Amino acid sequence: MTAAHADPQADPQAEFLEMPESLRIDHPEVADGAALWRIAKDSGNLDLNSSYSYLLWCRDFAGTSAVARDAQGAPVGFVTGYVRPDRPDTLLVWQVAVDDAYRGRGLAAALLDGLTARVAQDQRMTTVETTITPGNTASERLFTSYARRHGAVVEREVLFQAGQFPDGPHDPEVLYRIGPLSF
Structure with a gap:
């Protein structure tokens, strides 16, 4: 997969990495919530949120999230995020997941690039x-x-220590801050 670098003002999709196999990036809809929950559950790496939270995410944060759809329109990957209220120039990416059948094809990178290009517009x-x-x-x-593709620096620091999680053993969560970005 190669990056498509064109004038994003001429074509908002121009900043998206080329999508494999006729997939397309779209806004999530409430009807996608169950599929996003399943993809997250099947990933094996993500902290699974309640199914209710994925429905809310698709309703309330569709503008700062993206879903990859197959030729039939079914979700096969997603990235969820939100703009930090105290830092309106910062997009916090909550989760990224790709259906097992579509992994290893650059879809997560395409989703991340596509979402950040859209939000930056x-x-x-x-x-x-x-x-x-x-x-x-x-x-x-x-x-x-992602940072390399966008010429940005990655700063890392522990955001939440393992002992701060009230629901049992949990690894620490390391904050990756990527910037400055220019679109």
Whole structure:
């Protein structure tokens, strides 16, 4: 897969990485919530939220989230995020997941690039943040390669210590702050 670098003002989709196999990036809809929950559950790496939260996410944060759809329109991957209220130039990426049948094809990178290009068109955005548990190599690679593609620096610090989680053993969550970005 190669990056398509064209004038994003001429074509908002121009900043998206080319999508494999006739997939397309779209806004999530409430009807997608169950599929996003299933993809997250099947990922084996994500903290699974309640099914209710995925429905709300598709309703309330559709503008800062993206879904990849197959030729029939079914979700096969997603990225959820929100603009931090105290930092309106920062997009916090909550979760990224791709259906097992579509992994290894660059879909997560295409979703991340597509979402950040779209959000940057709507508002000033200079930073992407996410948290990653130590040892989640796929996420570490996804976000460090995102930073490289966009010529940005990655700063890392522990955001939440393991002992701060009230529901049992949990690895620490390391904050990845990527920026400055220019779109």
